[in-house]
Every structure is written in structure tokens, then in C-alpha cells.
Amino acid sequence: MPIIEIANLKKSYGNLDVLKQITFDVNKNDVVAVIGPSGSGKSTMLRSLVYLEKIDDGTICVAGNHLVKDGAYAKPQEIKEINSKMGMVFQHFNLFPHLTVKENLELAPKMLKKESPAQIQQRSSELLKKIGLTDRATAYPANLSGGQKQRVAIARALMLNPEILLFDEPTSALDPELTGEVLNVMKDLAEEHMTMIVVTHEMGFAKEVANRVIFMDNGEIVESGSPAELFTNPKNERTKAFLKRSL
Ligand code: ADP
Numbered sequence: 001m002p003i004i005e006i007a008n009l010k011k012s013y014g015n016l017d018v019l020k021q022i023t024f025d026v027n028k029n030d031v032v033a034v035i036g037p038s039g040s041g042k043s044t045m046l047r048s049l050v051y052l053e054k055i056d057d058g059t060i061c062v063a064g065n066h067l068v069k070d071g072a073y074a075k076p077q078e079i080k081e082i083n084s085k086m087g088m089v090f091q092h093f094n095l096f097p098h099l100t101v102k103e104n105l106e107l108a109p110k111m112l113k114k115e116s117p118a119q120i121q122q123r124s125s126e127l128l129k130k131i132g133l134t135d136r137a138t139a140y141p142a143n144l145s146g147g148q149k150q151r152v153a154i155a156r157a158l159m160l161n162p163e164i165l166l167f168d169e170p171t172s173a174l175d176p177e178l179t180g181e182v183l184n185v186m187k188d189l190a191e192e193h194m195t196m197i198v199v200t201h202e203m204g205f206a207k208e209v210a211n212r213v214i215f216m217d218n219g220e221i222v223e224s225g226s227p228a229e230l231f232t233n234p235k236n237e238r239t240k241a242f243l244k245r246s247l
């Protein structure tokens with residue numbers, strides 16, 4: 001059974017159809033790379049999975065629970081529970097500037113009160129170690145490099161033990177020399193079998209780490225397949241043209 005089922009997603013802004021019948025499944029342990037030109041609807045699609053955007057019609061089912069079914073949304077409490085299965089990492093990090101690294105990690109779990117402060121602190125220490133930032137626990141985001149900020153954002157998303165991680169162009173705001181450290185953390189997560197959907201322009205990462213690639217253009221999924229299929233033998237002319245520009 002897929003961990004996420006997405007069927008016939010539709011969304012428009014006025015006359016602009018941003019998502020047109022988007023349909024795909026994500027299986028447990030999948031790393032799905034979503035590629036496509038700017039304005040093709042990638043962010044809108046991803047944000048709709050965590051209820052940051054509302055779709056006009058379609059179905060999103062996460063771990064067997066419908067966030068929205070044929071355009072009808074679940075109740076607020078159910079939406080909250082479904083959202084808690086997913087962590088999101090944004091292009092611009094979205095860290096809380098007035099909180100230290102450690103406080104950024106611990107804020108959401110402390111507010112949820114599902115675990116003891118000791119458990120929460122233990123996990124934040126483990127995750128800081130995992131991303132190699134133990135020595136920056138008390139630093140503020142303003143004093144971190146972009147790569148460090150994004151690693152903190154990933155650790156923060158992991159604090160709630162999500163079943164799925166969503167990334168929206170996590171390296172697009174970084175200087176080229178800092179993308180590697182972020183991609184390495186993501187690669188480690190993939191090797192630990194984290195289920196991930198990654199919107200990215202990093203074709204090398206998509207080739208190497210993803211097991212499936214989805215090419216979106218103009219609000220549609222034009223083509224999808226394994227990296228080997230899609231990158232070496234694209235079938236659609238639009239995919240071919242995009243890859244020619246991007247590789
Ligand atoms: P991508 O992430 O692939 O660049 P987006 O999902 O951000 O694409 O945007 C898809 C289209 O929707 C773009 O044409 C964008 O201008 C438009 N769009 C996104 N958000 C809004 C909004 N709040 N109001 C109007 N148009 C929007």
C-alpha cells in the first residue's frame with residue numbers, strides 16, 4: 001500500500017490552472033525527485049500535501065488517512081494528525097530567528113507535550129550530532145552559514161519523527177559550495193530509508209539518490225520513471241527540452 005496517494009489534484013488561481021489532475025503514489029522508502037521549470041506547480045503540489053495550500057478538487061491520502069477526498073477536507077483535528085506524519089523543509093529555511101538552534105529543534109515537540117523534556121532534549125542532541133552541529137547548539141540562525149541553517153531545518157523537521165519528509169528546493173538559496181553538505185544529510189536519510197519527496201534542480205542528486213523522478217510542466221505530470229529511464233531515455237519532447245537545458 002502506498003504511504004501517500006495523490007489523485008486528480010486540481011488548483012486554480014483565477015484563470016490560471018496551477019495543478020491539473022496531478023496523480024501519483026509514493027511508497028514507503030521511496031525517494032521521489034520532482035523536477036520541472038519554474039512556475040510549473042511543484043511548490044503548490046508539495047505545499048498542498050501539508051495543508052499549506054488548499055486544493056480545489058482531488059484526493060490526498062497519507063498512511064491510509066484522507067486529508068482530502070474528492071475535494072472534501074477532513075476535520076481540523078484529523079488534518080492536524082495527518083500533518084504530523086510529514087515534515088517539511090523549505091528553500092529559505094524558515095528557522096525562528098529569535099531562538100537558538102537547540103530551541104528551534106525543541107519548540108514544536110515541547111508545544112505538543114507528547115514526550116518528556118528529557119526525551120526531547122535527548123533527541124535534539126542526537127540530531128545535532130547527526131547533522132554535525134553539536135558545537136552550534138546555542139548559536140542563533142543569523143550566525144550560521146546557509147548550509148548550516150538548512151541542516152538545522154532538516155533536524156527540526158526530524159524532531160517530530162515524521163514518516164515522510166518533503167523538501168522544496170532545499171539547496172536553491174545556497175551558495176554552490178554549501179549545497180554538498182545539505183545534499184549529504186539528505187543522502188544519509190535516504191540510506192536510512194526515510195521516505196522523501198524532493199523538489200529539486202540538483203539533477204545529480206535526483207540521478208544518484210532518487211528511485212523515481214517526476215517531471216512537471218505547466219501544472220501537469222508530463223513524465224515519470226526511474227532516474228535511468230527519465231534521464232537517459234526521456235520520451236516526451238518537453239522532458240527532453242527541459243533536460244537539455246538543465247543537465
Ligand atoms: P514552481 O514551484 O514549480 O515554481 P509554483 O507552484 O510556485 O511553481 O507556482 C505555480 C504557478 O502558480 C505560477 O504561475 C505561480 O505564479 C502561480 N501562483 C503560485 N502561488 C500563487 C498565488 N498565491 N496567487 C496567484 N498565483 C500563484
Ligand code: MG
Nearest residue numbers: 042043044169
Ligand atoms: Mg517552487
